[in-house]
Amino acid sequence: MSDAEPLVLRILGIDPGLRITGFGVIEKTGNRLTYLASGCIKTDTADALPGRLGTIHAGLRELVQMHRPDQAAVEIVFVNVNPQSTLLLGQARGAAICALVASGLEVAEYTALQVKQAVVGNGHADKVQVQHMVRHLLSLSGTPSPDAADALACAIAHAHGGQGLGAISSRGLRVRNGRLLVGKESKR
Secondary structure: OOOOOOOEEEEEEEEOOOOEEEEEEEEEEOOEEEEEEEEEEEOOOOOOHHHHHHHHHHHHHHHHHHHOOOEEEEEOOOOOOOHHHHHHHHHHHHHHHHHHHHOOOEEEEEOHHHHHHHHOOOOOOOHHHHHHHHHHHOOOOOOOOHHHHHHHHHHHHHHOOOOOOOOOOOOOOEEEOOEEEOHHHHHO
């Protein structure tokens, strides 16, 4: 029988946004999750798009340097009714991913449905439910802002198996609407 120390994994979760990008840092030690930090990177709406993207990129590079995460998890952009909003959100997400990759991090990506399913148990949970479960799962004394809670939820989803430790191999399988399709479903 081994008395080996459990593996400690530090995860940075990101909820990308052009106006507000949420971040959350947690540690996974065995099955235990520990809160380390969270908050938001806010861009000045008076700045031109390149400056705002630069703020996101620089802010995340600084966070990586400060917290030294092992992996990162980023929420995938959903298709919005307004194509221009979707395009801008995608650019913010791209700036975030570039900052993480340039910092040498592995980046996992999750849909909002996958994150909510992993954290709340309901892929269609609202923001208040996500905030409540994040507060409960991390034993926080207060409720994090919606953007920080979404980022922490993304990190929690990754810690609970996503594409990180203990991940289910999805090679050769299909994903539809955030669900892993197996058996006959995967052949449709």
